[in-house]
Amino acid sequence: MTNLWRLSYTKLLSQLSQTKSLNPGLQIQAHLTKTGLLNDSKHRNHLINLYSKCGVFDYAWKLLAESPEPDLVSWSSLISGYAKNGFGKDAIWAFFKMHSLGLKCNEFTFPSVLKACSIEKELFLGKQIHGIVVVTGFESDVFVANTLVVMYAKCGELLDSRMLFEEIPERNVVSWNALFSCYTQNDFFSEAMCMFGDMIVSGVRPDEYSLSNILNACTGLGDIVQGKKIHGCLVKLGYGSDPFSSNALVDMYAKGGNLKHAITVFNEIVVPDIVSWNAIIAGCVLHECHHQAIDMLNQMRRSGIWPNMFTLSSALKACAALELPGLGQGLHSLLIKKDIMLDPFVSVGLIDMYCKCDLTKYARLIYDLMPGKDLIALNAMISGYSQNEADNACLDLFVQTFTQGIGFDQTTLLAVLNSAAGLQAPNVCKQVHALSVKSGFQCDTFVINSLVDSYGKCSQLDDAATIFDECPTPDLPSFTSLITAYALLGRGEEAMKLYLKLQGMGLKPDSFVCSSLLNACANLSAYEQGKQIHAHVLKFGFMSDVFAGNSLVNMYAKCGSIEDANCAFSEVPRKGIVSWSAMIGGLAQHGYAKKALHLFGEMLKDGVSPNHITLVSVLYACNHAGLVAEAKKYFETMKDSFAIEPTQEHYACMIDVLGRAGKLNDAIDLVNKMPFEANASVWGALLGAARIHKNVEVGQRAAEMLFNLQPEKSGTHVLLANIYASVGLWGDVAKVRRLMKDSRVKKEPGMSWIEIKDSIFTFIVGDRSHLRNDEIYAKLEELGQLMAKAGYVPMVDTDLHDVERKQKEILLSYHSEKLAVAFGLIATPPGAPIRVKKNLRICLDCHTAFKFICKIVSREIIIRDINRFHHFKDGSCSCGDYW
Numbered sequence: 082m083t084n085l086w087r088l089s090y091t092k093l094l095s096q097l098s099q100t101k102s103l104n105p106g107l108q109i110q111a112h113l114t115k116t117g118l119l120n121d122s123k124h125r126n127h128l129i130n131l132y133s134k135c136g137v138f139d140y141a142w143k144l145l146a147e148s149p150e151p152d153l154v155s156w157s158s159l160i161s162g163y164a165k166n167g168f169g170k171d172a173i174w175a176f177f178k179m180h181s182l183g184l185k186c187n188e189f190t191f192p193s194v195l196k197a198c199s200i201e202k203e204l205f206l207g208k209q210i211h212g213i214v215v216v217t218g219f220e221s222d223v224f225v226a227n228t229l230v231v232m233y234a235k236c237g238e239l240l241d242s243r244m245l246f247e248e249i250p251e252r253n254v255v256s257w258n259a260l261f262s263c264y265t266q267n268d269f270f271s272e273a274m275c276m277f278g279d280m281i282v283s284g285v286r287p288d289e290y291s292l293s294n295i296l297n298a299c300t301g302l303g304d305i306v307q308g309k310k311i312h313g314c315l316v317k318l319g320y321g322s323d324p325f326s327s328n329a330l331v332d333m334y335a336k337g338g339n340l341k342h343a344i345t346v347f348n349e350i351v352v353p354d355i356v357s358w359n360a361i362i363a364g365c366v367l368h369e370c371h372h373q374a375i376d377m378l379n380q381m382r383r384s385g386i387w388p389n390m391f392t393l394s395s396a397l398k399a400c401a402a403l404e405l406p407g408l409g410q411g412l413h414s415l416l417i418k419k420d421i422m423l424d425p426f427v428s429v430g431l432i433d434m435y436c437k438c439d440l441t442k443y444a445r446l447i448y449d450l451m452p453g454k455d456l457i458a459l460n461a462m463i464s465g466y467s468q469n470e471a472d473n474a475c476l477d478l479f480v481q482t483f484t485q486g487i488g489f490d491q492t493t494l495l496a497v498l499n500s501a502a503g504l505q506a507p508n509v510c511k512q513v514h515a516l517s518v519k520s521g522f523q524c525d526t527f528v529i530n531s532l533v534d535s536y537g538k539c540s541q542l543d544d545a546a547t548i549f550d551e552c553p554t555p556d557l558p559s560f561t562s563l564i565t566a567y568a569l570l571g572r573g574e575e576a577m578k579l580y581l582k583l584q585g586m587g588l589k590p591d592s593f594v595c596s597s598l599l600n601a602c603a604n605l606s607a608y609e610q611g612k613q614i615h616a617h618v619l620k621f622g623f624m625s626d627v628f629a630g631n632s633l634v635n636m637y638a639k640c641g642s643i644e645d646a647n648c649a650f651s652e653v654p655r656k657g658i659v660s661w662s663a664m665i666g667g668l669a670q671h672g673y674a675k676k677a678l679h680l681f682g683e684m685l686k687d688g689v690s691p692n693h694i695t696l697v698s699v700l701y702a703c704n705h706a707g708l709v710a711e712a713k714k715y716f717e718t719m720k721d722s723f724a725i726e727p728t729q730e731h732y733a734c735m736i737d738v739l740g741r742a743g744k745l746n747d748a749i750d751l752v753n754k755m756p757f758e759a760n761a762s763v764w765g766a767l768l769g770a771a772r773i774h775k776n777v778e779v780g781q782r783a784a785e786m787l788f789n790l791q792p793e794k795s796g797t798h799v800l801l802a803n804i805y806a807s808v809g810l811w812g813d814v815a816k817v818r819r820l821m822k823d824s825r826v827k828k829e830p831g832m833s834w835i836e837i838k839d840s841i842f843t844f845i846v847g848d849r850s851h852l853r854n855d856e857i858y859a860k861l862e863e864l865g866q867l868m869a870k871a872g873y874v875p876m877v878d879t880d881l882h883d884v885e886r887k888q889k890e891i892l893l894s895y896h897s898e899k900l901a902v903a904f905g906l907i908a909t910p911p912g913a914p915i916r917v918k919k920n921l922r923i924c925l926d927c928h929t930a931f932k933f934i935c936k937i938v939s940r941e942i943i944i945r946d947i948n949r950f951h952h953f954k955d956g957s958c959s960c961g962d963y964w
Contacts, residue, residue, distance in 0.1 A: 090118065094127035103135045126154045133162020138171070153184050161193040169200030186210075188219055192228040199228075204236035223251060227259045234263030254280075254288050261294040270301035287314070289323040296329035305337030328356045335364025355386055363395045371399040375408065388415070390427045397430035401437035409434045425451070429461045436465025441474070454482075460492040472500035476509065489516075491525055498531040502538035510535045510544075530558040537566020557588050565597040573601035574841060577610060590617065592626040599632035603639035606918035606945050607836045611636045615649075624652060631659045638667025641916045641943035641950055658692050666698035671950045672959040674706030693725050700734035704741065705949055707963050712738040733762035740770020741963070745779055761790045765797075772800050772807070780804040795821065795828045833897035834918045837908045844900040846892070851900075853907065860903040865894060868933040876926040893926045902934065902942060914941040922946050928964075932956050 090109065097106050110128055113119040125144055132141035141159055145151050156179040163172035176186075176194045186194070191214055198207035211229060219225045226249045234242035246252070246260050257280045264273035277295045280287065287295075292315050299308035312330055320326050327350045334343035347353065347361045358381040365374035378396050381388065388396070393412055400409035413431055428451050435444035448454065448462045459482055466475035479497050483489065494517055501509035514523075514532055522528045529552050536545035549555060549563050560583045567576035580598055583590060595618050602611035615633060623629040630653035637646035650656075650664040661684040668677035681699050684691070691699075696719050703712035716735045719725045727735075732755055739748035748770060752759055764786040771780035780801055787797040798821045805813040821828065833844045842851070851857060875893050898919050905915035923946040935942045935953040942953040952959035 091123050091127060094124065094131060098127065098131045098134055101131075101135050103131070103137060106131045106135075122148070122152060122155075126152070126158060129155045130158035130162070133158050134165065136162070136166045138162065138168075151182075153179075153187060153190065156184060157187070157190040157193065160190060160197070164193045164196040164200065167200060169197040169203075172197035173201065173203065173206065185217065186213065186219075188222045188225055191219055191222075191225045195225075195228040195232045199232045199235040202236050204233075204238065207232045207236060220248075221250060223249060223253055223256060227256050230256070230259045231263060234260070234267065237267075239263065239267060239269070252283075252285070254285050254291060257285060258288070258290050258294060261291060261298070265294050265297045265301065268301060270298040273298040274302070274304075274307065287318070289315070289320040289326050292318075292320060293323075293325045293329040296326065296333045300329070300333040300336050303337055305334065305339055308333045308337055322351070324350070324354060324357070328354075328360055331357060331360040331364065335360060335367060340364055340368045340370065353381075353384070353386075355389055355392070358386060359389070359391045359395065362392060366395045366398045366402075369402065371402045374399040375403075375405075390416075390424045394426055394430045397427070397434045401434040404438050406435070406438040406440055409438060425453070425455060425458065429458050432458065432461040432465060436461070436469060439469055441465055441469050441471055445474075454487060456488055456490060456493070459487055460490070460496070463493055464496045467496040467500045467503075470503055472503040475500040476504070476506075489520075491522060491527055494522060494528050495531045498528075498535040502535040505539055507536070507539040507541045507544075510539055510541065514544075514548075524553075526552075526554075526556060526559075530556070530562055533559050534562035534566070537562055537569070540570060542566060542570060542572065555586075557583075557591060557594070560588065561591070561594050561597065564594055564601075568597045568601035568604065571604050573605040573607065576601040577607075590621065592618075592623040592629045595621070595623055596628045596632040599629070599636040603632075603636040605836070605841055606640050606834060606916060607841060608637075608640035608642060608916055609836055610839055611640050613839070625654050627653060627655055627657065627660070630654070631663055634660065634663040634667065638663065638670065639945070641671075641914075641945060641952075643667055643671045643673065643950075656687070656689070658689055658695065661687075661689055662692070662695040662698055665695060666701070669698050669702035669705065671952065672705055672961070674702040674708060677702035678708075678711065691723055691725070693728055693731070696723070696725060697730050697734060700731060700738065704734055704738045705960065705964065707742055709738055709742045709744070729757070729760045729762055732759070733766045736763055737766035737769065740767060741773060743774055745770060745774060745776055749779065759786070761787060761794075764790065768797065768800050772804050775804060775807045777804055777808060777810070792824065793826060795826050798826060799828060829921065831897045832920045833901040835901040835905050836916065837905070842901070842904060844897040844904070846897050847895045848897065848900055851904065853904065856907050857900060857903045860907055861894060861899060864903065864934055864937065867937050868930060871933050871937065873930060873933045876929060893924075896924065896927050898923060898927050898944060899930065902931070906938060906940070912940065914943060916943045916945070918945045920947060922948055923951060923964075928958065928962075932958060 090113065094106065094109060097109075106128060110119065113121075113124055113128075118124055125148055129141045129144050132138070132144070138159070141162065145155055145159060148155060156175065160172050160175045160179070163169070163175060172194060176190075176197070179190075191210065194210055195207060198204070198210065207229075211232075214220050214225055214229070220229075226245065230242050230246045230249075233239075233245060242260070242263055246256065249256050257276065260276055261273050264270070264276065273295065277287070277291070277298075280291070292311055296308060296311050299305070299311060308330075315321050315323070315326050315330070327346060330346045331343050331350075334340070334346060343361060343364050347357060350357050353361075358377065362374050362377045362381070365371070365377060374395060378388065378392065378399075381392070393416060396412055397409060400406075400412065409431075416427060416431075428447055431447045432444045435441065435447065444462060444465050448458060451458055459478075463475050463478055466472070466478065475496060479489070479493065494513055497513055498510065501507075501513065510532070513535075517523050517525075517528050517532070529548060532548045533545045536542070536548065545563055545566055549559055552559055560579060564576045564579050564583075567573065567579065576598060580590070580594070583594070595614055598614045599611060599618075602608075602614060614636075618624060618626075618629050618633065630649060633649035634646050634653070637643070637649055646664065646667045650660065653660045661680070665677050665680050665684070668674075668680060678699065681691070681695070684695075696715065699715050700712055703709070703715070712735060716727065716731060719727060719731070732751065736748045736751055739745070739751065748767060752763060752767060755763070764783045768780055768783035768787065771777075771783060784797050784801040787794065791797065798817050802814045802817040805811070805817065820826075830845050835842050835844075844851070849858075898917055901917045902915055905917065909915065923944055927944075928951065931942050931944065931951070931953040933956070936956040944951045944953070949960065949964060951964070
């Protein structure tokens with residue numbers, strides 16, 4: 082009867098170990114103690130095995146310590162329990178303790194201690210145990226050999242692992258699985274696929290574990306075609322319902338680019354576990370189906386499965402992408418409840434989510450509460466500051482953490498450089514540049530491109546060009562950064578030359594490069610070059626790109642072809658506020674005020690709300706057509722109608738409208754009623770109005786304010802002198818000139834540009850440096866005679882030089898815009914329009930002369946001065962002489 086009881090207890094304890102049923106085991110131990118059967122070594126060993134598998138090592142150790150002679154079975158159970166529960170160090174310590182007692186390992190002990198070496202990456206100890214395996218003759222045991230294969234692979238010795246695998250005499254599916262697993266975990270996906278093929282050829286039938294591993298390899302390779310074949314194999318072999326394989330399939334399809342298949346496989350899983358849900362939610366986020374990811378999260382919670390940190394990390398990414406701070410805060414609360422708040426990955430996810438939702442204050446709070454801040458968290462916080470234009474906070478945090486020794490990497494430097502550019506802080510750019518050189522990042526392509534971009538945005542073009550020239554292999558982003566910088570800072574010719582270099586290197590431009598080049602052409606009034614870039618936009622298929630479309634509208638408008646601008650505008654696929662503003666501004670600049678206001682109405686009907694730039698263009702249109710009532714209506718209702726507070730620009734426009742219309746008192750009242758101190762634009766508008774209406778008192782007041790605000794600007798002195806000259810106060814004109822001389826203020830010379838056959842030609846007053854100089858002056862002489870016959874009389878009063886009338890007439894006839902037009906007449910085909918850009922306001926005499934010239938030569942002459950376009954055609958100007 083006693084033997085029967087022993088057999089029953091042994092069998093029962095064995096079953097409890099398999100199911101890890103702790104409480105019944107404790108009851109049986111109490112009964113065995115009471116009946117005196119606990120001293121039986123079999124009972125004791127089964128209990129040690131049960132407690133070890135359940136992770137209750139105190140009970141296991143107590144039984145082992147109370148055993149009169151603990152045998153190999155009890156020690157093996159303890160070591161196995163430690164290893165299976167991930168306690169590698171404890172397993173190794175138990176092994177040493179067992180070894181010191183003179184007990185030798187067997188085929189059950191070796192796999193456990195080798196697994197512990199794998200967990201702890203203890204290669205040296207693993208090699209020692211390997212030696213014991215060889216000495217004791219267990220190297221031929223397939224289970225021991227499989228564990229050795231895994232140990233060497235997990236310790237990074239894949240060659241040794243493969244050699245051991247090849248030496249296994251009778252390789253079974255477990256042997257192959259061991260190698261597959263090692264290869265996939267070390268990202269040797271192609272090798273794993275080849276090994277799988279070898280296994281099939283050798284006649285070993287794969288099991289569900291083999292197929293799951295190979296699916297992971299397909300995922301790593303992004304090979305969805307091979308993944309589908311493995312899927313078919315799973316179904317054929319009857320493993321279609323295996324949960325591990327199903328989860329691997331969901332992950333493979335999601336990461337391989339087929340979310341639809343991933344969802345289909347997921348829906349076929351009878352009872353999805355946490356791994357299944359995590360795979361499909363992460364897949365939705367990967368494919369930017371963020372709403373679907375949130376729906377899946379809600380379904381998961383309704384199914385009774387609580388999210389873990391992996392689930393919540395994916396959900397936080399979805400919240401960040403959708404900018405849903407409320408839901409993100411709800412997930413944050415859930416994290417606190419689940420007590421996984423301090424997990425670094427989740428903390429970084431929270432920082433990213435709050436930053437993407439423009440809640441950097443909360444993000445910083447999470448960052449400050451992190452007990453062990455690492456570089457990943459720092460980068461998330463610094464990048465968040467930079468993306469939200471909290472540039473000072475970004476730089477302050479970087480300086481603070483730099484002194485703490487957290488370190489930095491490429492991502493950190495990119496964020497800091499972006500903020501330095503935002504702050505227009507060239508000194509910071511130089512410091513980061515020096516730091517990148519010192520730390521070895523000066524060869525990093527991303528850092529190089531960011532340095533070029535930041536120096537460019539800080540107007541340090543020479544530094545940007547130096548970085549670019551030192552780059553061994555400049556790529557498209559570096560070209561884009563420098564081309565954009567050149568375009569923004571008015572160095573369009575350098576931008577065009579760089580574009581030619583880009584093409585010479587065989588690089589294909591993108592829409593951003595084309596947009597920057599179009600902006601450069603706009604600044605240069607380079608119509609022909611702009612048309613060539615337009616052709617490239619068509620060639621490379623960027624017409625559907627909104628940025629390129631908007632840049633085309635802007636380029637054609639600023640190059641004097643409002644018709645082309647209108648065509649480009651009509652082809653913009655999704656017209657946003659930038660598109661509408663560009664076209665409205667273009668029409669306003671060209672003097673088509675009523676068309677500009679009509680288009681503004683069309684924009685409102687289209688449901689697009691204006692921004693402050695749009696309303697500046699609307700007021701600008703009213704200004705250049707003398708539409709005072711309309712301007713007042715828009716200005717006075719912009720806050721109520723569009724929730725836009727008037728800025729300095731709007732006030733300057735409105736003051737200019739009133740001033741040009743002769744309502745100087747109203748303009749002065751508006752200056753006095755401004756809710757902030759008037760800036761240079763406002764006083765400049767008032768000074769311009771005073772010049773038009775020859776009002777000395779108003780002109781003096783405006784000039785005095787401008788002398789304080791912009792003492793280096795020569796335009797103020799020139800306009801004030803013009804006002805004095807217009808009323809004959811030549812003594813005051815002389816005083817202004819002496820003031821300029823004493824203040825070392827140099828008058829900006831009048832310059833004009835004209836584009837002929839892809840080249841830009843520049844002229845200044847009296848310029849005789851051109852290769853076709855004689856022809857140009859001969860053409861001017863010819864035009865002068867023809868204009869005189871037609872009734873033209875030089876307007877010498879506009880010239881402030883204290884010289885004889887005849888000399889003034891000569892000076893007027895050689896103004897830069899007249900030289901440019903004369904060159905255009907001899908260098909372009911008959912009938913072709915002539916487009917000239919000038920850096921100053923066109924003078925009254927030139928404006929009058931061009932009305933005569935356009936009629937004499939039967940050509941349209943388009944002059945773009947600092948304020949607007951003048952289209953001279955058939956003896957009149959588009960501005961209606963109101964400019």
